[in-house]
Amino acid sequence: MLELQTLSRHFGGVRAVDGLDLSVAQGQIFGLIGPNGSGKSTTVNVITGLFAPTSGKILFRGEDLAAVPTHRRLRAGIARTFQNIRLFGQLSVWQNLWVAQNSAEDQERQGFFARWLGGQGGVRAEIAQLLEFSGLAHKQDELAANLAFGEQRRLELARAMAAKPKLLLLDEPAAGMNSEEIAQLRERILKLRERGVTILLVEHVMELVMGVTDRIAVLNFGQKIAEGTPAEIQAHPAVRKAYLGGDAA
Amino acid sequence: MLDFFQSVSDGVLFGATYALIGIGFTLVFGVMHKLNMAYAAASVGGAYAGLLVLKVMAAAPPALVFLGAFAAGGVLGWLVYLTCFHFIPLSSPLATLMSTVGMLLLIDEVIVHVTEGMPQNYPAMFDDVMLRAGDFTMRGDLLLVFGVAVLCMVALMLLLYRTRLGLATRAVSQQPVAARLCGIRLEQVNATTFIITGLLGGIAGALIGASVGTLSPLLTTPLTVKGLIVTVIGGLGSVPGAIVAGLLVGGFENVLQLYRGVTERDLYVMLLLFVFLTFRPDGIFAPKGGRD
Amino acid sequence: MDFYFGLVQIIGVHTLLGLSAYIVLLTGQVSLAQAGFFAVGAYAAGMLTVLAGWHLVPALGASAVCGAGVACAVGFPALRIKGLMLVIATLAFGEGVRLFFFNFDYQVARGDIKVGPLGGEGFRQIRFFPEHGWTTGEVMLFIWVFVVAAMALLWWFDRSRYGSVLRAVGEDELAAQSVGINLTAVKVSAMTVGGAIAGVGGGLYAHYTTHIEHASFNILLATFAIAYQIVGGLRNVFGTVLAVIFVQGFLIEGLRFLGDWRNLLFGALIVLAMNLRPSGFLGARRRA
Numbered sequence: 001m002l003e004l005q006t007l008s009r010h011f012g013g014v015r016a017v018d019g020l021d022l023s024v025a026q027g028q029i030f031g032l033i034g035p036n037g038s039g040k041s042t043t044v045n046v047i048t049g050l051f052a053p054t055s056g057k058i059l060f061r062g063e064d065l066a067a068v069p070t071h072r073r074l075r076a077g078i079a080r081t082f083q084n085i086r087l088f089g090q091l092s093v094w095q096n097l098w099v100a101q102n103s104a105e106d107q108e109r110q111g112f113f114a115r116w117l118g119g120q121g122g123v124r125a126e127i128a129q130l131l132e133f134s135g136l137a138h139k140q141d142e143l144a145a146n147l148a149f150g151e152q153r154r155l156e157l158a159r160a161m162a163a164k165p166k167l168l169l170l171d172e173p174a175a176g177m178n179s180e181e182i183a184q185l186r187e188r189i190l191k192l193r194e195r196g197v198t199i200l201l202v203e204h205v206m207e208l209v210m211g212v213t214d215r216i217a218v219l220n221f222g223q224k225i226a227e228g229t230p231a232e233i234q235a236h237p238a239v240r241k242a243y244l245g246g247d248a249a
Numbered sequence: 250m251l252d253f254f255q256s257v258s259d260g261v262l263f264g265a266t267y268a269l270i271g272i273g274f275t276l277v278f279g280v281m282h283k284l285n286m287a288y289a290a291a292s293v294g295g296a297y298a299g300l301l302v303l304k305v306m307a308a309a310p311p312a313l314v315f316l317g318a319f320a321a322g323g324v325l326g327w328l329v330y331l332t333c334f335h336f337i338p339l340s341s342p343l344a345t346l347m348s349t350v351g352m353l354l355l356i357d358e359v360i361v362h363v364t365e366g367m368p369q370n371y372p373a374m375f376d377d378v379m380l381r382a383g384d385f386t387m388r389g390d391l392l393l394v395f396g397v398a399v400l401c402m403v404a405l406m407l408l409l410y411r412t413r414l415g416l417a418t419r420a421v422s423q424q425p426v427a428a429r430l431c432g433i434r435l436e437q438v439n440a441t442t443f444i445i446t447g448l449l450g451g452i453a454g455a456l457i458g459a460s461v462g463t464l465s466p467l468l469t470t471p472l473t474v475k476g477l478i479v480t481v482i483g484g485l486g487s488v489p490g491a492i493v494a495g496l497l498v499g500g501f502e503n504v505l506q507l508y509r510g511v512t513e514r515d516l517y518v519m520l521l522l523f524v525f526l527t528f529r530p531d532g533i534f535a536p537k538g539g540r541d
Numbered sequence: 542m543d544f545y546f547g548l549v550q551i552i553g554v555h556t557l558l559g560l561s562a563y564i565v566l567l568t569g570q571v572s573l574a575q576a577g578f579f580a581v582g583a584y585a586a587g588m589l590t591v592l593a594g595w596h597l598v599p600a601l602g603a604s605a606v607c608g609a610g611v612a613c614a615v616g617f618p619a620l621r622i623k624g625l626m627l628v629i630a631t632l633a634f635g636e637g638v639r640l641f642f643f644n645f646d647y648q649v650a651r652g653d654i655k656v657g658p659l660g661g662e663g664f665r666q667i668r669f670f671p672e673h674g675w676t677t678g679e680v681m682l683f684i685w686v687f688v689v690a691a692m693a694l695l696w697w698f699d700r701s702r703y704g705s706v707l708r709a710v711g712e713d714e715l716a717a718q719s720v721g722i723n724l725t726a727v728k729v730s731a732m733t734v735g736g737a738i739a740g741v742g743g744g745l746y747a748h749y750t751t752h753i754e755h756a757s758f759n760i761l762l763a764t765f766a767i768a769y770q771i772v773g774g775l776r777n778v779f780g781t782v783l784a785v786i787f788v789q790g791f792l793i794e795g796l797r798f799l800g801d802w803r804n805l806l807f808g809a810l811i812v813l814a815m816n817l818r819p820s821g822f823l824g825a826r827r828r829a
Contacts, residue, residue: 048719074721086716088709095705102721117701163721284625336816343571343771344819346628350764351811358805470760474636477629485626512644512660519637523618526630530621 001026001198002047002167007056008222009039009046016042018222019056024167029189029199031209031230034219035242040202041083043219044169047200048080049073060167075104077166081156081173089145093136093155094120096144097127100162127162133188134158150181157188167198174205186212210234218242251384256507257500262391263460264499265398269453270472271479271491272405273446279486280422280442283345287329287352288450289473294356295322295447296454296464300369311372311459315397318455319448325356326447330440353473360466368465371458394456401449402492408445409488418442422486471515475502478522484532493533546677550749552789553684557742558762559769559781560691561735564698566770568731569711571624573763574615574631577638578608578739579746580758584642584658586744587753590669591656592649597669601687601744608740609733616732620725635763643755663754667747684745691738692778699777707731768811 004022008015017039024030032040045051047058049070058065060076068076088096101123106115114122131137134154139147144155153173160168170189174182182205189199189212203209209216210230218226218233220242226233233239270289277285299318302309333348378389409415420428421438429435457472458464479498483490501521506514525532562575582604589600615634622630648657658664670680698704710717710727718724747753765788773784796806 050715050719070718071721071723074719080719082716082719086713086719088712088716090712091705091708095709098702099705099709099717099722100720101702116703116706117697119700159720278625282625284628332812332816337819341819342625343767344815346571346625347764347768347771348812348815350760351808351815353808354761354764355805355808355812358808362802362805470636473760474633478633481626481629516637516640516644519633519640522630522633526622526626527618530626 001028001061002200003057003059004043004047005057005059007043007046007058008054009042009051010054015222017046017053020219020222020224022217022224024198024200026198027193027196028215029193029201029213031213031216032200032202032219033204033206033209033216033233037221038219038242039222040219041171042222044080044171044200044202047169048078071102074102074163074165075107077104077164078169079160079163079165079167080169081160081171083171083175085152085156087144087147087152087155087159090143092141092143093131093147094127094140096155096159097130097162098123100159101126103164105164130158130162133161133191149176153177161192161197165197167200168192170199170201170203172203172205173201174203174208177205179207182208252507253504255385256503258385258387259391260500260503261496262387262395262499263503264496265395266453266456266460266495267475267479267499268492268495269398269401269449269456270476271483271495272402272488273450273453274476274480275483275486275488275491276442276446278480279488280418281334281339281439283334283339283342284349285329285333285443285446286346286349286473287333287356288349288446289476290353290356290469291325291329291447292322292450292454293457293464293466293469293472294325294360294454295319295451296371296458297360297364297369298322298325299451299455300371300464303372311374314372315452315455315459318451318458320451322451322454323444323448326443326445326450327440329447330443334439334443335436353469357466357469360469364466366466368463371455371462371464373459373462390460394460397452397456401452402488405445405449405488414438414441475515475518478518481522482525482532484534487532487534490532490534543677546681548790548794550677550681550684552785553681553688554742554746554749555765555769555789556688556782556785557691557738557745558766559773559785560688560695560778561737561739561742562766562770563735563775563778563781564695564707564731564738565735566767567704567707567711567775568728569714570619570728570732571628571767572619572631572732572735573628573760573767574612574634575735575739575766576758576760576763577631577635578612578736579743579762580638580642580755581611582608582740582743583747583753583758584645584664584743585740587664587667587747588647588657590748591664591667592647597744597748601741604740604744605737606740608743609737612736612739613729613733615736616729617725619732620728632760632763635758635760639755639758642758661755663752663756664747665752667751667753669748671751680749684749687741687745691741692782695778772814 002024004020007017007020009017020043032043034040046053049068060078065073088099110122128137131140134157136151136154136158139151144152147155157173174185177185186208193199201209201213213230216228216230216233217224218239225238225242226236270292273288274285277283296318298321299314302314302317329349329352333345333352337344337348373390374393380387409418417433417438420433421435425435475498479491479494482498483494498518502514502518505517509517558575558579561578562572565572585607586600586604589595589603590597619627619630642658643661645658646660648655648659656666706722706727710722710724714724769781769784769788772787773780792810799806
């Protein structure tokens, strides 16, 4: 599904991502972890097109993404959530989902006129589904800015799903959540996988990462220092060193 | 060929006034990330106020009139700060913009009312002096304009880079929150910036009046637009940029006046702006990124 | 009675100007160029009815097309300029348009008089309405047909996905891109629609005043366009109409008794208003 080949992104002298090789198979839930500043968010930003790679390639379903601008990548099937939530605060929950319906599938199904100038009727069922899934149906007309933090996170995820992605990049979705919320998030991610979405999960919160991923890659200083199943990673000495420094039991 | 050099020379000398106006816009933008649309109007207003000196003392030397304009400019600058930037929260950028436009209109109207729409003569210095080199001349009054403007710019640079106030100003322009946490009083720095740019503006207005010979309220709009063009070409926030751009625009404009006449001249200055916006939108000296 | 019809005419034309700024401002672009598109529409319609003998309705169609065309041309470079720089650039553009018409001569002989734009003197004798025997009341209604049409169009946009997309772009361009919105298409299309509406407004303006000149399309007019949004809030088109009625109706007419001092007060009032209510009067929906 997604392949990064010696991907690098430098900012002046800082090598945020340095020669990264990564391969995510279809239907996987792939974790990307690493200490602060290891290049996780930059990797997501490069995949979605916010930054161009300094060198290396990104292949999505076999296609080189180099020439594809950001908004087209969404259409190609890549959606993301933001670490610090970027909802459209002045739009309602319903509208936040509505503006995100830009998938290739939607474009083929509805004509240009209906998609842009049609009213809410045509997509009512679909958006209701998304609202159901994230438990926000009762707040559909509320301004996104007025939602509670947890609700905003759920909306952020739902909005990414509105685009019917094949690959979903989650950027630290569990930040600031308590155990109960993390458990609910885990359930939701697993349900997404059931629907056929491949997921790349960038995360700090180990409770989530270890409990939901099939495979994990560990970054440090922009480079991959380990890759394997959650169990393998937990036992890996280099990972320990990166997180805890030196020899820690 | 000589005509070309002559007009470039005259234009560049006059362009020093554009540079001063450009500095005024760019400094406020650099420190507060806001546009003070009333700046050129306040400069012209300061110049008019300088004429009040002649009301009091009919035979006052031009230098005193300039001094009056200088002081009045500072006062007007502070007034604009008070009415447009002191009370209005900085998080409403549209509000401050509109407010400065309101002040622009207000100052313009006050000038028209007080002078009853009649252009006023402005005293000049050294207007009878000419430096010659063969057929090439440099008007004494233009040289004075240039000289005074240069003096002001030097004084400003010294202020910005050699005094504590200048240091505080530069700190605020880069990180206002951190500056506050270091004990710098934001309101004081902002107000002072306005007063200083106001002083510069008053002088600029007086210099323009002196070299053209008359002041008219019709001056305000083209001066505002040209000042903004200078600011953009030089790079928003860059004082050296405004200086270079001011001289550039002055020379360019005068050469175009030579070949295409006064009425078309200003259109070409706009074109210059669009050329820059297309190829170098950050300006000649884009200031290093600080705030996002 | 004619006086009130005249006032409603002004309110109508200014509403079109305001609406043209409304759609552009939704996308987060602060444009002082709307008065420039307005001017283009005015001269275009005037020249077509006076010099080419067109009927007003197709001439207004041409105004819309011209306004849209110029706006589209402005819209593309505007993409690369953000925030305050865009304000400056659009201001310079508006002034450039004004200067262009200040220099623009195109006169044709009609009998023994010459008609057409004449540089600084402007364009006189735009007499379509008088020549066809329209009363002031009829002109007023005619203008408002277009105003209502423009309002209906923007109301429809607002209720459609396009409207929400416009506002999403205005709020957060990065997020909008990331959910698949094509910023170029959205911003340029908004600018183009705004240009078309302004063009029609200008065409109508030219015909009810019968005499236009460069000085009418100045910074003050450009400021009005934006001011209406601040006063009216960007919630819906009715805010814009109410703002125009308030500004043109109450303020300008109400202050008429002040005579010459009225212009003075106007600037002072803007300053006062911004200090008292910086977020506007019929403001955008507030955060709880």
